[in-house]
Every structure is written in C-alpha cells, then in structure tokens.
Amino acid sequence: MAHSQMAAHATTVSHQARVKNMGIRQPDKRHEDKKSKAEIGGLGSNNPFQFSGLCSQVPHPRIPTTEVTTTDDPTPPSLLLSGEQAVAPDVPAYDFFEDGTYASVRDSISDGVVDSSGRWLPCGPFSSAARFFNLRPTNTPEHNVTRPNPYDDTSYSPYDDRALCLTHMLFHSPEISLSEAQQLAVLDWAKELGAENVPSMYALQKCDQKLANLMGDMTQRFTTQKGDIYYVNDIGTMLKQDFSNMNLRKNMEFYPRELDGSVSEIWHGEKMLKGDNQEQLTPMTSYSGQSYFVNEISCLADGSYFIADMFIKLRGELSARGYRISPHPELGQDHFVYSSQLSVESLSSFRKTCVQLRSSHPNGVTIVGDPIFVSITEQRGATDWLQSHPLRELAAGREVYSIPFILFVDDVSGNTSKQWNKHWCCYASNAALPRKELNQRSNIRFVSTSQHIDPLEMLNGVCKMFEQAFDKPVVAWDAALGCEVLLRPYIHVISGDNPMQAIECSTCGLLSNFCCRTCLAGGQQKYKRSDEGFATLMRVGTLRTPNNTIESIDDQYKIAFTSNPTNRLALAQRKSGVKDTIAQSVFKQISDRRQELEEDTTLSEQEITLQLQREFKSKSEGPGRMNPLLSLKGFNVHLDTPTETLHTILLGVVKYLWTETTQNLDKSGAFSLFSTRFQAVSVSGLNCGPVPAYITNNRGSLNGKHFKLLVQTASFCLHDLVPIELIHTWSVLGRLAVLAWYPSIGNLDSYEQELQQAINDFLHMIARTVPALIIQKAKPHLLVHMPLFARRFGPLLGPSSERYESFNSTFRAASVHSNRQAPSRDIARTFALFDVVKHVMSGGTWYDSKKGGYIHAGSSIFQLRESSPLTNRLLGVKKQAKPFGTANVLSSSVSLSREQLIAQGLEVQGLLTTSTIYPAMSFAAQNGDKITSGSNIIFTKENTTCPVLGKVRELFADGKHNGTALMVTVQIYDWVELDCTVRMPAVCLTNKVQAISGLAVICEANLQHRCAYVGCMDTGSAPILQERQQTGMMQATLKHNDKINFIVNILSFHNCIALRKLCEGQFGCYDPLIALSEYSKIQQDGAAAVRNSKKPQDAKLDDQESNIGNSKQTLGLSSVYTEHVQTHTHYSPSTSKPKVSGRLGAQKRKRGKNTDDANGHVLRAPSFPQEEPLAPYVPPTLFS
Structure with a gap:
C-alpha cells in the first residue's frame, strides 16, 4: 500500500514541476574521498544493504530475494544509476523522505513493512535502506536542467x-x-x-x-657519456606558453630591425641585422595571403625576379634583402643570371611566389655561373630554383618564426645557509621579448641543474634539445594571430661570469698565459712585461675562431694517445690557450687505461697506442668528444659570449680600483675622513637607497650593488686624500661604466667611438697608477672587446647576467624545499609546475x-x-607606476585661486580661471621619477626641446585625488666651469625663479656639493643612532659651507641619456682625458715599471715557464677555478695573502681548508679535471 501510494504520488504535477525547476548538480569530486561508507552504501558501512545498481534488488538476510521487473523509462536526474553497475551520481539524489510534499505518505511507513510483492522495508522512513528504495518517478523533461554547485564552479x-x-x-x-x-x-x-x-x-x-x-611532461631525462643522469625542461613547451600568452606575445619581435643607427634591443644588433646567423633567422613572412620564404624566387611588382636571403624591418616596414636575377641573354627564359649587388625590396612590392611561377616555367628555373647560388643549390639538393623551401610544405600555410634565446650557466649554491652546495644551473630567456620584459623575473625560465656533471655536459643536452626543436619546429598557438604557428628556437647568446664563459669557450681561464676567450692576446710573463707585450694587452688581438679551437683540441687528442702525454698536453694547452673540459675527462681515461696496459701486458708502446685508439675511437672521434658549443650552427662561441658588465666592471675593475684606493687611504690614515665624506653624498636622482654604512665598515665584503654606488660617487670624496691621478681614474671609470649601462644607443657609430675612448683612457690611467694590474688581471683586457659586443648585440645590458643572478634566490628556495634525493629531477619539475600555474593564471591557452x-x-x-x-x-606582475604628471596631494591641503598665484608672481600658460589648485607633495616626471620640493630636475623650456637644470621650490596640482601637476616653481642653475678635480661641470644656484608646467619636467638629476672648491670640512657632529634611537655618542659629519655651488654628476647611471643631452658641450666634460699621442709613452713607462718592480717570485715564475717541457706536469686546480676564488676574495694591505673579510673570514679561518666567497659559500674544486696554474698567484705591492 505504501509503495503504491508513493509511486502514484511521484507522478503528480507538483513533482514534475519540482524536477523541472531544479538543476543537475555536478559531482563534488574534490570531496568524494570524504564521503562516509554509509552514504555510498559501501562494504563495511553501517548500512547492511549493499547495492550494485538502481534496478538491483536490495537483499536482506531475513527475506528471500525477489527479482524486480524494471521499465525502460529514462533515468531521472535524481537517480543516475543504470544497468548492472553503479555509477557515481552527477547530482545528489533527490531526498524523497525529506520533502514536505510527501508527508502523508512518509507518515504511513512504519519501521518494518512488507509491501504487496512481499518485499520488506526495514527500519524507519529516514533510514539509509529506505532512502535507496527503488522508486521510478515519471519521465524527466526532454530539455537539460542545470543547477549551480557552490563547490564546483567551472569558471x-x-x-x-x-x-x-x-x-x-x-x-x-x-x-x-x-x-x-x-x-x-x-x-x-x-x-x-x-x-x-x-x-x-x-x-x-x-x-x-x-x-x-x-x-x-616537460621534464626530460638525459644521460652523459660517463653515465651521469640529469633532467632538462623542454624548450618547446616554454615557447608554447609564451606564444599562447597574449601579455607576452604582443611584445615579441621576429625580424632584425634597423632604426637609422639607433640601437636598443638585441634584434638591432649586427649579428641579426647583417645575417651572421642567417640560417637561424625567421625564414618566411606573409603578405596579401601569400607566404614568401628565403632562397625562393619571387616576382616583384615590376615583373623582375628576386631571391630573398633574409627578411628585415627598415624603419618599421618589413622588407627582404637578397639578389635580383635577370634572364640569361643566350640560354633562354628558364636560365637566369644574378646581380652581385645586394638589394633590399619592400614586401609591398612582392606579387607572386615560386609556386605561382611554376606555370610560367614548366621546365623549372636555373641560375648559372655564380658560386653563391651554386653552393645554395648544393645545400638544397636540387637545381630547379622553383622548388619550394623545405619548410613550405611542413608549414602548410602557417607562419614560421625563429626565436632567439639567451642562456645563462653558472654554479649556484643549493642552500640558503653558508654551507656551499654547488649546483650547475642553466636558465633561459626568450630574446624575442624587449629588454624591459626580459628583466622581469617571471620571464626567466629554468632549464636544468645538476650536482654531478660538468657544465659543458649539461649544455650538450641543452644544445641537443634546441637542435631537435629547430629541425622539427614546435607547433604552438599564436595568441595574436589566433591560429597555429611553427617555432624554431635557437641559442643566440650565452651569458655568465668570466670563469664560466672561459669554460664555455674551451680556453684555459683568466690566469693562463692567453687569458682572453675572444682573442689571442697574451703570452708568457716575460713577453707581457716587454714593451710590445704590455701594449698588446691594451688592444684587441687576433680573434679566436671555433674552427681553430677545434683543430687545437683535435691535436691534443693526437697527443693523448702517445706515450707520456701529460707533459706534451700541458705544453700544447699553454701555447694555444685551449683546454676543453669534456676532452680533459677523455684524456684522463686514456692516461689511466695506458697505465693499466703498461702494467698488465707486455705490449709495445706502438701496440698499446693502437689498442687505445681502438678502445676510445667512439669517444675521440664522435660528436661528443668536445665542447658542443664549438660546432653549434649559427653560434660563434668566442663572439657570442660577450663581456659581461656585472662581473667584468663592477666585480672586476671597480673592485680592483676600490682596493687600491683603500690601501692608499690606509697608508695616509685618511680612511675615516673618506667615510665621513661618503656618508654625506647625495643619492637624490641615483635611484638607490641611502648610503649604507656597510660599505665603509665592511669594505672587503662588498657586492655589485655597493660597487655600483661607489663608481658613481667615490670620486667626489677623494680630494686631498689620494693622488689626483687616482681621482681621474675613478672619473674615467665612472664614465666607462655609464656607457656600459646605457639602456639605448642613439647613434651606434658615435657611441662605439666614445666607448672605445673611455676604455683607452681607463687602461692608460691604470698603466700610470697600477701598471701591474694590466698583466696580472685579465678583466682590464676584456674591456677592449665591449665596442664589438655593443655593435653585435646592442646595449651591453641586453645579455647582462644581473637578472639571472637575482633569479638564483628562486632556485635556492626550490632546492631547499625539495627532498634532495633527486635534485635535478625534482627541481626541474618544481619549476615546470611554476610555469604551468603562471601560464594558466596569466590567461594562456x-x-x-x-x-x-x-x-x-x-x-x-x-x-x-x-x-x-x-x-x-x-604572478610577479609589477605594480604600475603612476601616469606621467600625476600629483600626490594631502587631503588637508587648502585650495588656491588663480588670482592668489598671480599675486605671488606665479603664472603658467594653460592655467584656467576655473582651475582648483592645491599645493602638492610630489608628482611623476616624464620618466616616472618622483619629484618633490628640493629635487634637482631637468626640464624643457616652453615651446623648445632644450634641457634646463633647476631646483624645485613648490608644486601645484589641479585636484586632491590623482590630480595633474599643473605648475612647478623652479630655481635656475647657471653653468660655471669644468671642475678640474673630478672633470665634471660645476653649476651655481641663482635667485632666478621660473614657473613651468609640470608636464615639462623630464627627470631628476643628481648633483653633488662642490666641497673641494668651497673647502667643506668634517667639523659637524651628529648623535649616533642605534636601534632607531639617538645615543649619547657623537660622530663627525661633513659641514657644507654654502648651498649654491654644486657639480652635475655625469656618472649617474639613472637618467644617463638625459644628463648627456644636458651636459654635452659644457666645458668639454666628455672629451678624452689622454691624447692619442701619449699612449705609446704611457705604455712604455708602464712596462718599465712592471719590470723594475719584478720580485723573486716573478723570476721563479719565468723559470717554471722556461722549464715546462723538462718537468713532469700534473693536473690540479684550473686557473678558472683559482680566478673564481680570487674573484670572491680581496687582499689585505698588510699582507700578500688572499683574505676574506668579516665574519665570513672568521668562519674561513676557523674551518681552515676551504675558501668562502662573498656570500659565505665554501668554494671547492670543480669535479672536472683542471690544469695547474703556472705558479702561485703573487699580488702586486699596492693592488690585488
């Protein structure tokens, strides 16, 4: 009875409406594991009745099982079990017994009922068994009904x-x-x-x-020849993420671009612009629905034929560079001759592709009599020039882009503590992005890491991955075009510190005879001390080439198979400056195997050599026998590892000059006075924080940030404390550093000339002050190649390693939070997941x-x-700066009328009578600088572009909330003279006051007080602050004697281009310091000074070099490693031994055997075999 009443009532109209109005609830899969067994009727639950399907009879031990006849009616949304197998319900079952509509039926059910068919209903109406009772309501509506699920939102x-x-x-x-x-x-x-x-x-x-x-899975497993295992994240997947992310894709550039001498990005560099890596450049472009490929014949608008060898952008217009061809006068219309003159044709003049030209030339086209096209034809494997480019068929109408990459390789500690836990790491950046995007940490990609392999072995796997992705282009979704494209990634440039780049170039390192990885400058110590040898270190030598390096390594392989090869290998490496770490490991295996054969067999020397050649044939002749970068297509390892600004300038020559300066100050007892002056320098306009006392308190443990501040300000604090030549050296070095940090280059030819002049001035000033530095350190010589790299890659900040050194903190965190059992795999997967989460949250597809x-x-x-x-x-998205001209106004500010301003003598064009004006606290200049009262600014005069220097007095805005800076009152500076101490322009603050528009302010400038001219002394005093509280102790401070005499700091990195435009032509402050006619005399005097100061240790060094062939050499620590140690140490003025300062030095002395770097990491020898230095390094008397 109860069953019939419920079944009948389930067919009522009210239940149909209820089913119609309720939605289908999606499964809460995230909480499925939390459901009790009673809720799902599982085994072991409190429900004794198990079920296997909706139509299955619920058995009970006290009654016989009866088969139930079912209908073929569709299952309602509340009962989603069908057939013989239970299915997880997509919606929660409709609770019949909880519905008030069925109260009368519910109340008629007793605790135990047997229906008309003999089936017994156990327990009460709210029991779990009763809830699974087999009810079949009426058919559901035909349309789908949805009901939102608060726990599962598909959005x-x-x-x-x-x-x-x-x-x-x-x-x-x-x-x-x-x-x-x-x-x-x-x-x-x-x-x-x-x-x-x-x-x-x-x-x-x-x-x-x-x-x-x-x-x-973007993490791939690689194995080295020695059997070491490491993991690499897939470059192709990284590219797919970049291209399908509109935030990145819209900023990419795929073609070299020429801007009338202006250079600001990597694709403006001559490596791409002149096609040095022509095979790697983007091979096609599209115009009017047609695809044009390189090395294909195209028809131009005038009917002539043209063969493009590369595509470039000239002044924003896409063009093709190549050769015109014309019909041969004698051989017929299918034979052509070429014009030897390269020409550039606008893409708008292209009309037909080679595919469309086939109908006009059914027999094909042949170009005769030219070696250029003959070689191209041989590469193509065909003589018919109407055959398509190999990528045309593969592309199938899709765009094909080549994407340059910047790689960075370095050794990084996997710990955040002082304990050194070395990992070789490789990072990558998509160089199709502008530098502004490249510098963001979120756009740096982790590639690989390992504790067990050498960096070149790691790069071997990375290069293979790039080559595979280049040969078989990656299919990606282009967010800008809304379609699929093909991508070909390739390595464009490799960044890193100098020891790492020496390894990448297969050279002997910075302490070897031939210390430069780019050229062959150098020689034995005796030659370097000669007039000729000393001079060669101050200019570019014969450039190295990958082919010559490969030949040197092959010659070393021949030597390795001879008897007693150790001596001969060492001599060959010293003479050539070539030493490959991959080959070194093979040499070691050959040497060990030879020793085994000599001890265990009676074979002759010749038979042993033949045996070794057979055993090591695959290793000595295969592609993995040496540095993979030497044979990488389109990559010149000696020219594509540019001089790096951070380690060569800041952590190189700036540190050397700082050490020399502190030694001079210590000798004269003037370091405390220098410290007082240094604490008083102005940092306004330098885009840095206050001057840290750490610099003078821990002068031997500084990092790049500290040296960057020193090179901009130290020269203002040294007057009367050190020789004037040393101050001039600081000024010249500051000018060189500013040029190296130029964000963009207006005229490449002028920039290259000025950069070369600054390098020459600095090297010759060093030859005057510390000539031993020229022959004992490699970094001064590395500076001479900076003009070449600026022309090849654009601004030197492009391939700089600063962004990657900052990324090391992210790597350390991933390393620390891994389980440390499989670091290469786990860290790679961690970063892969980082990339996926960032990609999803950034809107990528x-x-x-x-x-x-x-x-x-x-x-x-x-x-x-x-x-x-x-x-x-x-996601690492930086907060956007306030728009240009936006002012910050206090809420308590009182408005001023136009009449009040005019009464004060203040008026500016464009100020309306209805404007509501408020005094402002600050506003944003054109470049985003925060301008406040007292700021020194560069602005333009009304209706002109001429820059003017002034000091802000008052600011006025037109509203309280994000108002615009309507007017600024400025006190004008007058130009005075060239300050002879620092060789910078001096200015004087006048009483002239001018009202200007806030929109005319370009940026903030850094001015330093002219203390040497005015005679400021450290006669002031101020209480010492501790714990942000004043103590009873006092410290000396610098007291300025006036407030009107200043020097324009042209050494400021921030706003350097605006400062250059302001000061250019003012008293010749950018003129060369040393005349060209003086170079020879300075070089000879420097060489003579080095020879006269030669110590017994130097003579011993010469003896070792002369007897190199007569004594047995052993493989020990390399000069690369030794230089790495010395890069992170300094030399105390009182001793010639390397010393690490501060608490790190105390820890090192306590530990005894290991050497710490500036970050507290213990430096140990690399795992790969290395050469022994020529002799223990002996620092010069006054300099390290």
Missing part, C-alpha cells in the same frame, strides 16, 4: 573552485616559496578562522598532477586532446588578474 577551470585556485597558486608561486610545514600551517590557520572549502594537502597534490598533465582544440582558463581566473592584487603579486 575557475582547470581548478574546481576559487579556494583551490587561490591556495594552489599561493603554494606554487616562485615569488613566495613555502615549505610543506608552512603550507600546512596556512591551511590550518584558514580552517581555524572558519574559512569554507579549505582544500586538503591531498587535494592540492592531486591538483599538482592535474596541472602537470595539462601540457604534458593549451591544447586539450579530449576536446581536440585549444582551451584557456575559466572566466573567473581572468577576473582575478584584474581585481586581485594578491594574484598579480604571486
């Missing part, structure tokens, strides 16, 4: 909900690295606060797997194999980017 796809999305992004952001304990603490904290839907660690781990599978197309994240994730500051911080 956060691929995440299940908002809570999981935000939590997972927080735990996998490289900006905030959390350990597992910290992650658990965050989850517990959220639960204690009563947050809903807090995911569990298990759910987050499942989410890791889900997201890692979105774009496939990916291919979904199930849907057969490209998809992106849900709409709510896009909204997070716009509304959530937390999301942007976790």
Whole structure:
C-alpha cells in the first residue's frame, strides 16, 4: 500500500514541476574521498544493504530475494544509476523522505513493512535502506536542467573552485616559496578562522598532477657519456606558453630591425641585422595571403625576379634583402643570371611566389655561373630554383618564426645557509621579448641543474634539445594571430661570469698565459712585461675562431694517445690557450687505461697506442668528444659570449680600483675622513637607497650593488686624500661604466667611438697608477672587446647576467624545499609546475586532446588578474607606476585661486580661471621619477626641446585625488666651469625663479656639493643612532659651507641619456682625458715599471715557464677555478695573502681548508679535471 501510494504520488504535477525547476548538480569530486561508507552504501558501512545498481534488488538476510521487473523509462536526474553497475551520481539524489510534499505518505511507513510483492522495508522512513528504495518517478523533461554547485564552479577551470585556485597558486608561486610545514600551517590557520572549502594537502597534490598533465611532461631525462643522469625542461613547451600568452606575445619581435643607427634591443644588433646567423633567422613572412620564404624566387611588382636571403624591418616596414636575377641573354627564359649587388625590396612590392611561377616555367628555373647560388643549390639538393623551401610544405600555410634565446650557466649554491652546495644551473630567456620584459623575473625560465656533471655536459643536452626543436619546429598557438604557428628556437647568446664563459669557450681561464676567450692576446710573463707585450694587452688581438679551437683540441687528442702525454698536453694547452673540459675527462681515461696496459701486458708502446685508439675511437672521434658549443650552427662561441658588465666592471675593475684606493687611504690614515665624506653624498636622482654604512665598515665584503654606488660617487670624496691621478681614474671609470649601462644607443657609430675612448683612457690611467694590474688581471683586457659586443648585440645590458643572478634566490628556495634525493629531477619539475600555474593564471591557452582544440582558463581566473592584487603579486606582475604628471596631494591641503598665484608672481600658460589648485607633495616626471620640493630636475623650456637644470621650490596640482601637476616653481642653475678635480661641470644656484608646467619636467638629476672648491670640512657632529634611537655618542659629519655651488654628476647611471643631452658641450666634460699621442709613452713607462718592480717570485715564475717541457706536469686546480676564488676574495694591505673579510673570514679561518666567497659559500674544486696554474698567484705591492 505504501509503495503504491508513493509511486502514484511521484507522478503528480507538483513533482514534475519540482524536477523541472531544479538543476543537475555536478559531482563534488574534490570531496568524494570524504564521503562516509554509509552514504555510498559501501562494504563495511553501517548500512547492511549493499547495492550494485538502481534496478538491483536490495537483499536482506531475513527475506528471500525477489527479482524486480524494471521499465525502460529514462533515468531521472535524481537517480543516475543504470544497468548492472553503479555509477557515481552527477547530482545528489533527490531526498524523497525529506520533502514536505510527501508527508502523508512518509507518515504511513512504519519501521518494518512488507509491501504487496512481499518485499520488506526495514527500519524507519529516514533510514539509509529506505532512502535507496527503488522508486521510478515519471519521465524527466526532454530539455537539460542545470543547477549551480557552490563547490564546483567551472569558471575557475582547470581548478574546481576559487579556494583551490587561490591556495594552489599561493603554494606554487616562485615569488613566495613555502615549505610543506608552512603550507600546512596556512591551511590550518584558514580552517581555524572558519574559512569554507579549505582544500586538503591531498587535494592540492592531486591538483599538482592535474596541472602537470595539462601540457604534458616537460621534464626530460638525459644521460652523459660517463653515465651521469640529469633532467632538462623542454624548450618547446616554454615557447608554447609564451606564444599562447597574449601579455607576452604582443611584445615579441621576429625580424632584425634597423632604426637609422639607433640601437636598443638585441634584434638591432649586427649579428641579426647583417645575417651572421642567417640560417637561424625567421625564414618566411606573409603578405596579401601569400607566404614568401628565403632562397625562393619571387616576382616583384615590376615583373623582375628576386631571391630573398633574409627578411628585415627598415624603419618599421618589413622588407627582404637578397639578389635580383635577370634572364640569361643566350640560354633562354628558364636560365637566369644574378646581380652581385645586394638589394633590399619592400614586401609591398612582392606579387607572386615560386609556386605561382611554376606555370610560367614548366621546365623549372636555373641560375648559372655564380658560386653563391651554386653552393645554395648544393645545400638544397636540387637545381630547379622553383622548388619550394623545405619548410613550405611542413608549414602548410602557417607562419614560421625563429626565436632567439639567451642562456645563462653558472654554479649556484643549493642552500640558503653558508654551507656551499654547488649546483650547475642553466636558465633561459626568450630574446624575442624587449629588454624591459626580459628583466622581469617571471620571464626567466629554468632549464636544468645538476650536482654531478660538468657544465659543458649539461649544455650538450641543452644544445641537443634546441637542435631537435629547430629541425622539427614546435607547433604552438599564436595568441595574436589566433591560429597555429611553427617555432624554431635557437641559442643566440650565452651569458655568465668570466670563469664560466672561459669554460664555455674551451680556453684555459683568466690566469693562463692567453687569458682572453675572444682573442689571442697574451703570452708568457716575460713577453707581457716587454714593451710590445704590455701594449698588446691594451688592444684587441687576433680573434679566436671555433674552427681553430677545434683543430687545437683535435691535436691534443693526437697527443693523448702517445706515450707520456701529460707533459706534451700541458705544453700544447699553454701555447694555444685551449683546454676543453669534456676532452680533459677523455684524456684522463686514456692516461689511466695506458697505465693499466703498461702494467698488465707486455705490449709495445706502438701496440698499446693502437689498442687505445681502438678502445676510445667512439669517444675521440664522435660528436661528443668536445665542447658542443664549438660546432653549434649559427653560434660563434668566442663572439657570442660577450663581456659581461656585472662581473667584468663592477666585480672586476671597480673592485680592483676600490682596493687600491683603500690601501692608499690606509697608508695616509685618511680612511675615516673618506667615510665621513661618503656618508654625506647625495643619492637624490641615483635611484638607490641611502648610503649604507656597510660599505665603509665592511669594505672587503662588498657586492655589485655597493660597487655600483661607489663608481658613481667615490670620486667626489677623494680630494686631498689620494693622488689626483687616482681621482681621474675613478672619473674615467665612472664614465666607462655609464656607457656600459646605457639602456639605448642613439647613434651606434658615435657611441662605439666614445666607448672605445673611455676604455683607452681607463687602461692608460691604470698603466700610470697600477701598471701591474694590466698583466696580472685579465678583466682590464676584456674591456677592449665591449665596442664589438655593443655593435653585435646592442646595449651591453641586453645579455647582462644581473637578472639571472637575482633569479638564483628562486632556485635556492626550490632546492631547499625539495627532498634532495633527486635534485635535478625534482627541481626541474618544481619549476615546470611554476610555469604551468603562471601560464594558466596569466590567461594562456593549451591544447586539450579530449576536446581536440585549444582551451584557456575559466572566466573567473581572468577576473582575478584584474581585481586581485594578491594574484598579480604571486604572478610577479609589477605594480604600475603612476601616469606621467600625476600629483600626490594631502587631503588637508587648502585650495588656491588663480588670482592668489598671480599675486605671488606665479603664472603658467594653460592655467584656467576655473582651475582648483592645491599645493602638492610630489608628482611623476616624464620618466616616472618622483619629484618633490628640493629635487634637482631637468626640464624643457616652453615651446623648445632644450634641457634646463633647476631646483624645485613648490608644486601645484589641479585636484586632491590623482590630480595633474599643473605648475612647478623652479630655481635656475647657471653653468660655471669644468671642475678640474673630478672633470665634471660645476653649476651655481641663482635667485632666478621660473614657473613651468609640470608636464615639462623630464627627470631628476643628481648633483653633488662642490666641497673641494668651497673647502667643506668634517667639523659637524651628529648623535649616533642605534636601534632607531639617538645615543649619547657623537660622530663627525661633513659641514657644507654654502648651498649654491654644486657639480652635475655625469656618472649617474639613472637618467644617463638625459644628463648627456644636458651636459654635452659644457666645458668639454666628455672629451678624452689622454691624447692619442701619449699612449705609446704611457705604455712604455708602464712596462718599465712592471719590470723594475719584478720580485723573486716573478723570476721563479719565468723559470717554471722556461722549464715546462723538462718537468713532469700534473693536473690540479684550473686557473678558472683559482680566478673564481680570487674573484670572491680581496687582499689585505698588510699582507700578500688572499683574505676574506668579516665574519665570513672568521668562519674561513676557523674551518681552515676551504675558501668562502662573498656570500659565505665554501668554494671547492670543480669535479672536472683542471690544469695547474703556472705558479702561485703573487699580488702586486699596492693592488690585488
């Protein structure tokens, strides 16, 4: 009875309406593991009745099982079990017994009922068994009915909900690295606060797997020839992410670009612009729906034929460079001759492709009589020039782009503590992005790391990955074009510190006879001390080539198979300056094997040599026998590892000059006075914080940031303390450093000439003051190649390693939070997951194999980017600066009328009578600098572009909230003379006051007080601050005697181009310091000074060089490693031994055997075999 009443009532109209109005609830899969067994009727639950399907009879031990006849009616949305197998319901089952509509039926059911068919209903109406009773309501409506699920919002796809999305992004952001304990603490904290839907660690781990599978496993396993295992993240996957992310794709450039001598990006450099790597450049372009490839014949608008060898952009217009061809006068219309003159044709003049020309030349086209085209024809493997480019068929109408990459390789500690835990690391950057994007940490990609292999072995796998992706282009979704494209990545330039780049170039290192990786400058110590040898170190020598380096390594392989090769190998390496770490390991194996054969067999020397050649044939003749960079297509390892600004200038010559200066100050007892002056320098306009006392208190443990401040300001503090030549050396070095940090180059020819002049001035000033530095350190010589690299790659900041050194902190965090059992694999997968999370949250697309197309994240994730500051911080998106001219006004400011300003003598054009004017605290200049009262600014006069120098007195804005800086009152500076001490222009503050528009302010300038001229002394005093409180102790301070005499600091890195335009032509402050006619005399005097100061140790060094062939040589620490140690140490003025300062030095002395670097890491010998230095390094008397 009860059954019939319920079944009848289930067919009523009210139930049909209820089913129609309710939505289908999606499964809460994230919480499925939390369901009790009673809820799902599983084994072991409190429910004694198990079921296997909707239509299955629920058995009971007290009654016989009866077969139930079912109908073929469609299953309603509340009952989603069908057939003989239970299926997880997509919606929660509709609870009949909880519905008030069925109260009368529910009340008629007793605790135990037997229906008309003999089936017994156990327990009460609310029991779990009764809830699974087999009811069949009426058919559902034909249309799909949906009901929102608060726990599963597809708008956060691929995440299940908002809570999981935000939590997972927080735990996998490289900006905030959390350990597992910290992650658990965050989850517990959220639960204690009563947050809903807090995911569990298990759910987050499942989410890791889900997201890692979105774009496939991008971490690949590699094995070296020795059997070492390491992992590399796939370059192709990185490219797919970049191209499908509109935020990055819109900024990319794929063609070399010429801007009438202006250079600011890597694609402006001559390596790309002149086609030095022509095979690697983008091979095609599209115009009017047609694809044009290089090395194909195209028809121009005038009917002539043209063969493009590369595509470039000239003044913003896409063009093709190549050769025109014309019909042969005698051989017929299918034979052509070429014009030997390269020409450039605008792409707008292209009309037909080689495919369209086939109908006009059914017999094909032949170009005769030219070696250039004959060689190209041989490479193509065909004589018919109407045959398509190999990529045309593969592209199938899609665009094909070549993407340059910058690689960085260095040794990095995997610990955040002082304990040195060396990992060789490789990072990469997409060089198709402008430098502004390259410098963002979020755009640096981790490639590989390993503790077990040499860096060249790691690069071997990385190069193979690049070559495979280049030969078989990567298919990616182009967010800008909205279609698929083919991508060919290639290595354009490799950055790193000098010891690392010496290894990459297969040279002997910075302490060897031939210390330069770019040229062959150098020689034995005796030659370097001669007039001729000393002079060669101050100019560019014969450039090295990969072919010559390969020949030297092959010659060393021949020597390695001879008897007693150690001596001969050492001599060959010293003479050529070539030493390959991969080949060195093979040489060691050959030597060990020879020793075994000599001890265990009776073979003759010749038979042993033949045996060794057979055993090591694959290793000595195969492609892996030496540095893979030497044979990399389109890559010249000696020219594509440019001089690096951070390690060569700041951590190189600036540190050397700082050491020499402090030694002079210590000798005269004037260092305390220098410290007082240095604390008083102005940092306004330098874009840095206050002058840290750390620089003078820990002068031997400085980093790049400290040296950058020193090179800009030290020359203003040295008057009357050191010789004037040393001050001039600081000034010249500052001018050189500013040129190296130019963000853009207006005229490349003028820049190259000025940079070369600054380098010459500095080297010759060093030859005057510390000539021993020229022959004992390699970094001064490396400076001579900077003009070449500026022309080849654009501004030297492009391939700079500063951005990658900053990224090392992210790597250390990933290393510390790994399990340390498989560091190469685990760290690579960690960064791969970082990239996937960033890609998803940034709006990138990916291919979904199930849907057969490209998809992106849900709409709510896009909204997070716009509304959530937390999301942007976790993704590394920098906060946008205030728009140009935006002013900051206090809420308590009182408005002023136009009449009040005019009464004060202040008026500016464009000021309306209705304007509401408020005094402002600050505003943003054209370049984003924050301008306040008292700032020294560069502005332009009304209706002119002439820059003027002034000091801000008052600021006025037209509103309280994000108002515009309407007017600025400025006190004008007058030019006075060239200050003879620092060789910079001096100015004087006048009483002239001028009202200018806030929109005319270009930037802030740095001015230093003219203390040497005015005679300022350290007669002031101020209380010493400790714990942000004044103590009873006093310290000396510098007291300025006036407030009107200043020097324009042309050594400022910040706004250097604006300062150059301001000061150019003022008293010749940018003129050369040393005349060309003086070079020879200075070089000879420097060489003589070095020879006269030669110590017994130097004579011993010469003896070792002369007897190199008569004594047995052993393989020990390389000069590369020794230079790395010395790079992170300094020399105390009182001793000639290397010394590490501060607490790191104390730790080193306590430990005894290891040497710490400036970051507290213990430096140990590299794992690869190295050569022994010529002799223990002996520092000069006054300099390290």
